[in-house]
Amino acid sequence: RKEVEQDPGPFNVPEGATVAFNCTYSNSASQSFFWYRQDCRKEPKLLMSVYSSGNEDGRFTAQLNRASQYISLLIRDSKLSDSATYLCVVNKADYKLSFGAGTTVTVRA
Amino acid sequence: DAMVIQNPRYQVTQFGKPVTLSCSQTLNHNVMYWYQQKSSQAPKLLFHYYDKDFNNEADTPDNFQSRRPNTSFCFLDIRSPGLGDAAMYLCATSIGSGGKTEAFFGQGTRLTVV
Numbered sequence: 064r065k066e067v068e069q070d071p072g073p074f075n076v077p078e079g080a081t082v083a084f085n086c087t088y089s090n091s092a093s094q095s096f097f098w099y100r101q102d103c104r105k106e107p108k109l110l111m112s113v114y115s116s117g118n119e120d121g122r123f124t125a126q127l128n129r130a131s132q133y134i135s136l137l138i139r140d141s142k143l144s145d146s147a148t149y150l151c152v153v154n155k156a157d158y159k160l161s162f163g164a165g166t167t168v169t170v171r172a
Numbered sequence: 173d174a175m176v177i178q179n180p181r182y183q184v185t186q187f188g189k190p191v192t193l194s195c196s197q198t199l200n201h202n203v204m205y206w207y208q209q210k211s212s213q214a215p216k217l218l219f220h221y222y223d224k225d226f227n228n229e230a231d232t233p234d235n236f237q238s239r240r241p242n243t244s245f246c247f248l249d250i251r252s253p254g255l256g257d258a259a260m261y262l263c264a265t266s267i268g269s270g271g272k273t274e275a276f277f278g279q280g281t282r283l284t285v286v
Contacts, residue, residue, distance in 0.1 A: 067214075097274055106262055106277040107215070150214070152275075158203050158222060158268050160275055162214040 064089050069151050069163035076141050076170055083137040084166045086151030096134050097152040098125055101165065107150055111136070141170045175199050178263050178278035185253050185285055193248040193281045195263030202268035204246040205275065206238060209260045221246060222268055250283075258285045 069086045076082045088096075095114055099107035110123065113134055117126035124137045138145055151163035176197045185191040195204065203222050207215035219228045221240045235257070237249040250257055260282050264275040 095273070104260075104282075106280045108277070109274050112274055154266075154273070154275075157227075158220065158266065159217060159227075160205065160264070160266075161217075162207075164212075164214040 065163075066090060066161040067151055067153050067163040069149075069166045071164060071166060073167040073169055076168070078141055078143060078170055078172055080141050080170075081137065081139050082141055082168055083135060084149070084168075085133050085135045086163050086166075087131075087133045088151075088153045088161070089132070090153070090161075091129075091132060093132075093153045095154045096125075096127055097154065098123075098134075098136050099150040099152055101148045101150055103148075107152075110149070138168070141168075143170050143172060146170045176263060176265055176276050176278035178261075178281050180281060181279060183281055183283050185250075185283065187255065187285055188252045191250050191253055191283070193250075193261050193263075193283070195246045195248075195278055196244050197246075197265045197276075198244070199265055199276065200243060201265035201276075202243075203266045203275075204240060205262075205264040205266075206236075206246070206248050207262040207264065209262055209280075215262055218248070253283070253285045255285050258283055 098110040100110045101107045113125045122139045126135045148165040150165045153161045205220040206218045209215040218232045240246045260280045263278040266275040267273040
């Protein structure tokens, strides 16, 4: 089983729609969790950190469910500029970052 | 200002010819990572340093080596690049305190092997 698994998508949504997707992780000792955004042929950039049950930043909401070992990301009022691959990243206590393969979101006009 | 800088952005090397990729950081972070990312795949951790302590992943080929001469710099050496080593190589840093810290990435070096 992979350490971090994501639905690859693609999620193809119209502007203004809400889109949500999950990420599951296998190591129950994982301490912190992140969502990164990666544009085509660019480096990953931090979107949100998720340290407790979840947090919200503008149109983006991340939820953490430790009992079921998953993290979700919800994007409200999607913009064209939200089109990207969203990487779920889990940081264990030994400083290693485990990446999911990413969920591709395409927002269409 | 860029905080994690990778050079070069694009590197073309010949099959079997050693190549070195470099990474520098201005964040004074303890941890530096090297990842390999191939098209449509997750970044794969090759190794990381916590200060001077080197941590190699079990499945990282011996062909890949790394050096960290000081806090600011880290190098990835590919001793004999093969066609399968063509990828984006990402350097990242993190503070390294208790796991509750995000990583900052450089812009990556895209390696082509001819």
